[in-house]
Amino acid sequence: MRAATLAAAAEITRLGAGAVETGAAALVKLSSDWSRMSPVLMEKVPPGRYVADVAVRPRTGDDVAAILAVAFSAGVPVTPRGAGTGNYGQATPFDGGILLDLRGLDTVRVNESGTVTAGAGARLTTIDRAGRAAGRDIWLFPSTKHSTAGGFLGGGSVGTGTIEHGTTTDGFVTAATVAPMDGSGRTVPVSGAALEPYVHAYGVTGIVVEAELATDARREWVACYAAFDSYRALTDVHRQLLDLPVRPRLASADEPALVPTLTTPVALDPGRYSLRVIAEASTVGALTALVRGGGGNVVAVLDDYAETDRLSGMSYNHPVWFLQRARPQSPLFHMEIGGRPLWDDPDAVRACYPGPVHLHLELFGHGPGAMLVAEYRSEEEVLAGIPRLEAAGLDVHSPHQWFVDRNVGLVLDTAARTDPKGLLNPGKLLPEPPSGARVNIGVR
Numbered sequence: 001m002r003a004a005t006l007a008a009a010a011e012i013t014r015l016g017a018g019a020v021e022t023g024a025a026a027l028v029k030l031s032s033d034w035s036r037m038s039p040v041l042m043e044k045v046p047p048g049r050y051v052a053d054v055a056v057r058p059r060t061g062d063d064v065a066a067i068l069a070v071a072f073s074a075g076v077p078v079t080p081r082g083a084g085t086g087n088y089g090q091a092t093p094f095d096g097g098i099l100l101d102l103r104g105l106d107t108v109r110v111n112e113s114g115t116v117t118a119g120a121g122a123r124l125t126t127i128d129r130a131g132r133a134a135g136r137d138i139w140l141f142p143s144t145k146h147s148t149a150g151g152f153l154g155g156g157s158v159g160t161g162t163i164e165h166g167t168t169t170d171g172f173v174t175a176a177t178v179a180p181m182d183g184s185g186r187t188v189p190v191s192g193a194a195l196e197p198y199v200h201a202y203g204v205t206g207i208v209v210e211a212e213l214a215t216d217a218r219r220e221w222v223a224c225y226a227a228f229d230s231y232r233a234l235t236d237v238h239r240q241l242l243d244l245p246v247r248p249r250l251a252s253a254d255e256p257a258l259v260p261t262l263t264t265p266v267a268l269d270p271g272r273y274s275l276r277v278i279a280e281a282s283t284v285g286a287l288t289a290l291v292r293g294g295g296g297n298v299v300a301v302l303d304d305y306a307e308t309d310r311l312s313g314m315s316y317n318h319p320v321w322f323l324q325r326a327r328p329q330s331p332l333f334h335m336e337i338g339g340r341p342l343w344d345d346p347d348a349v350r351a352c353y354p355g356p357v358h359l360h361l362e363l364f365g366h367g368p369g370a371m372l373v374a375e376y377r378s379e380e381e382v383l384a385g386i387p388r389l390e391a392a393g394l395d396v397h398s399p400h401q402w403f404v405d406r407n408v409g410l411v412l413d414t415a416a417r418t419d420p421k422g423l424l425n426p427g428k429l430l431p432e433p434p435s436g437a438r439v440n441i442g443v444r
Contacts, residue, residue, distance in 0.1 A: 052099035061209035069185035082151025120150025
């Protein structure tokens with residue numbers, strides 16, 4: 001395979017379709033992501049175990065189409081990559097071949113309709129900045145905001161903006177340009193319902209080289225910090241945030257065990273429960289009344305938009321990583337869960353794994369989600385807790401597997417046409433998910 005890949009890389013160089021990287025250290029870095037957050041994945045896909053033969057960095061959609069045509073002819077697998085901020089090994093090149101580094105496709109333009117069109121390699125920070133300068137807010141962005149648009153659409157799901165707008169598959173993408181792996185050397189426009197098999201599909205149906213993203217009229221967002229003395233007081237307010245006149249862009253909450261590791265600009269009491277909200281400025285009064293009425297206090301309200309980005313960087317799985325970093329001698333794992341038992345019966349949730357068990361909460365449009373954090377002993381123990389969580393009334397998504405886990409039947413049918421040789425991101429698309437894989441965290 002390496003000889004075929006090198007020959008394909010030589011042809012790509014001759015065509016001028018992309019810069020080719022063959023350095024060993026660079027290839028190890030480009031072939032790895034943040035799957036180190038999972039002790040299960042660190043045992044299976046540690047950095048350096050699976051490495052691409054070459055990396056290629058195109059600059060245009062036509063470059064991508066040309067690269068895929070060369071690879072198709074040579075029978076060389078291609079694995080797409082953005083900024084490498086994914087957590088599940090989705091961009092691991094299991095079969096070597098070409099690592100397609102899409103960061104060079106970084107164009108951004110705001111359309112007259114108000115949507116934003118971005119290249120696959122454009123950073124969400126850049127897209128957000130361009131949108132706000134034109135009076136628009138993009139619907140969603142991930143907690144790692146320097147992620148690329150293509151990486152977020154291909155492997156992400158929810159993030160800042162989810163409370164109001166749902167997931168990346170709920171209308172966030174209004175149109176896209178896709179390069180199929182069918183030997184045609186072309187790109188094709190996709191819109192409407194036809195987008196479904198290309199979003200959150202890890203690139204197995206085709207490479208999204210450009211996407212048009214939905215926006216709202218720009219709002220003024222502020223970063224609010226509050227604290228409570230008990231989990232019950234915290235969750236009583238957390239659930240009422242859905243009733244604010246304008247729903248928050250984000251609402252994260254943590255138990256005291258996670259609070260000292262948070263990267264906050266304000267001092268937080270490590271003995272209290274932390275609530276952090278990106279709120280629309282006009283709702284701060286109502287939010288303050290909710291917090292005080294629930295027995296808490298508002299620690300700070302920061303109106304610098306940059307502070308909302310900082311707050312977003314303490315959401316979803318980031319507090320898990322902060323806690324892991326603070327306790328390197330004690331391996332921890334997390335499980336992504338969703339459902340009202342997180343508000344109503346947290347003890348039943350914690351009982352699904354041996355203690356101590358901690359919960360980092362997020363808010364969705366219909367209820368709570370969480371990152372459950374516990375001590376890691378074995379993969380078997382991690383998987384054994386999943387049916388217990390489901391029996392407790394929770395939806396579960398395991399962050400310890402790399403398989404396409406949404407619309408699998410549709411993705412399989414599409415890939416049969418767009419990637420007939422199975423060369424796109426091999427190993428990520430299976431007819432049936434393996435034991436332990438779960439398909440959602442209750443955010444639809």
